[in-house]
Amino acid sequence: MLIVGSAALVALRPLAASHTLGGPNMGHPLIFRWVLLSSVWLISCGGRSSEVTGNESASDASPRSIHPAKVEPTRRRTFGAGEVTPEGTEFYIFVVTKVDTTDFMLNLCGEPCSTATAVKTWYAEEYQSGDELSQRVNVQGEYYLWAPDRTFQNDAPTAVSDELRGDKLHITFNTGCVIDAWYTTP
Helix, strand or coil, rough: CCCCHHHHHHHHHHHHHCCCCCCCCCCCCHHHHHHHHHHHHHHHHHCCCCCCCCCHHHHHHHCCCCEEEEECCCCCCEEEEEEEEEEEEEEEEEEEEEECCCCCEEEEECCCCCEEEEEECCCCHCCCCEEEEEEEEECCCEEEEEEHHHHHEECCEEEEEEEECCCEEEECCCCCCEEEEEEEEE
């Protein structure tokens, strides 16, 4: 329990002595004091508990490092970290220009990386230009993203250009699809 200060304790004493919730004396003064004390408590802790709740992890409270994605240099069909990333890494795609036949997939490399396991698929019907797609992974490993296009019989189009813009990689594919890609690590 958070103790705001001696003023709050003094204000609580009359509440405890003269009023009970739902009692005959409950009225405007009790509600006013409760609102006042609640406001003081919220202001003193910034409106948020400093403890980690069940919906958050300890890594959510610490800052994350942002890294631009890299396009695989030989075939230029996949993009991602290009190395093993830790548990808790989050991959991002910002869709600048959507192509209605392009999906995006996040895969985890097998051993060796000539095999892979699908982690997440974003189908073209599920996103629009201007959407940010993201997926946090819960296993350390080497992950890559690609953009299978239905007009290529689910093969991946080629990145015809990539340009570093701040801490994001701006990628243009030969289909006309344009994205920004990056990832964060704990």
